[in-house]
Amino acid sequence: MWVGLAALPAPTVTLPAIAQPGPPIVQTRFTADPAPLVHDGVVYLYTSHDEDDATGFKMRDWLLYSSTDMVNWTDRGTVASLKTFPWAVQTNDAWAPQVVERGGKFYLYAPISVAGSPKNVIAVAVADKPEGPFVDVLGKPLIAAQDGFIDPTVWIDDDGQAYLYWGNPDLWYVKLNKDMTSYSGPIIKVDRILDYQEGPWFFKRDNRYYMAFASTCCSEGIGYAMSDKPTGPWTYKGPIMDHDARATGNHPGIIDYKGGSYLFGFHYELNFAVTPIHHERRSVNVAKFSYNADGTIPNLHWWDVTSAPQIEALNPYKRVEAETIAWTSRIKRNRDRSYNWAPGVTTAGDPSKGVYVTRTLDRTFIKVAGVDFGAPGANRFFATVANGAPGSAMELRLDRIDGPVIGTLQVGETGAVGQWQERATPVKGAIGTRDLYLIFRGTGDRPLLDFDHWRFAR
Structure with missing residues (x-):
């Protein structure tokens, strides 16, 4: 079902380098x-x-x-x-x-x-x-x-x-x-x-x-x-x-x-x-x-x-750990290249799952650079999540924080604390090599969900 997903063009996008000269490569610590x-x-x-x-x-x-x-x-x-x-x-x-x-x-x-x-x-x-x-x-x-x-x-x-x-x-x-x-x-x-x-x-x-x-x-x-x-x-x-x-x-x-x-x-x-x-x-x-x-x-x-460019694209059709990050919303950079501190994504550890993403408040996000969806592209997205809050969701956008939406994964409540579940949603427009933004949506002051890994399917 493609309700709410407009047909999106697939512009030719060259493999992106790091977005700004000299950003720190780790922002969660x-x-x-x-x-x-x-x-x-x-x-x-x-x-x-x-x-x-x-x-x-x-x-x-x-x-x-x-x-x-x-x-x-x-x-x-x-x-x-x-x-x-x-x-x-x-x-x-x-x-x-x-x-x-x-x-x-x-x-x-x-x-x-x-x-x-x-x-x-x-x-x-x-x-x-x-x-x-x-x-x-x-x-x-x-x-x-x-x-x-x-x-x-x-x-x-x-x-x-x-x-x-x-x-x-x-x-x-x-x-x-x-x-x-x-x-x-x-x-x-x-x-x-x-x-x-x-x-x-x-x-x-x-x-x-x-x-x-x-x-x-x-x-x-x-x-x-x-x-x-x-x-x-x-x-x-x-x-x-x-x-x-x-x-x-x-x-x-x-x-x-x-x-x-x-x-x-x-x-x-x-x-x-x-x-x-x-x-x-x-x-x-x-x-x-x-x-x-x-x-x-x-x-x-x-x-x-000076900086370091991305040297190969990321394959989204195999398991990608949620803590694989090019940039996160813990730090927001504005046009004059100054930083604004914002509470947001960080990582934690779990004896059974290893490292995972947590502290996912509303509008916080993860950027993954240079994701090679290929052609004809992806049609489905899977994520393993836990500790979901009522109404929590994950919005998928391309290229920018306000870029085209390719899908929205509704998470909501996930049951017992620490109980990991795989959720899926259809996607449309995920074609070519693009930057992927995983944007967390919901209400309240508590973290919306914990996030362990993800993948796309054709």
């Missing part, structure tokens, strides 16, 4: 210290997590997001926390992590603190899958407490030797053993690199070694150095991003993925959407770049002049 890992064709992005009410650093766990197109990011939930290390201080200090894979195992390195010491240690936890669960295998620090022992970064060289670097304001390294949970030889302090502050990111590309880092505080940009050997000496090459007064901190992560090179870092735009006062509430961002012919990295200047 404050995230920082990006640590991307490419594994089996997927970018896994590990981050630290600033609590919503943080003023200074208030960090208790580590989060994971994944993407195959660099624009739509799926929330994979909390992969580790201070509880992973029961011997650590449990109230704060879950700082910058990195995860690497070796021999089918995944190793998470993170700086934490221990009771009775003002100094940091570096811990390691191990998992069988990128999404964890990560388990503390040592029951003690990998690197003992010392001032400035934060921000670990790891690279496994072609000969199998792994190196662990870390440090603020000095840079240190050690050679890890093959088990990745112990080391051999001394801890070595590196000769000072110009403009180095913290947040090192160590990697190798085309037989050149790179050390990217947060440049001297404050404000912090992103700089880098290069070497012919994994242990230096390191030659400073300049900024990747300039020092910028809008960011008192930074932390790079650099990868190659599907033929492109990407820089991750963070800024404070979502914090300043809430208040003009600086708090440690950060937001991860990503930019695509190309290396120069000599292997050097160009100056990308700042997030407001």
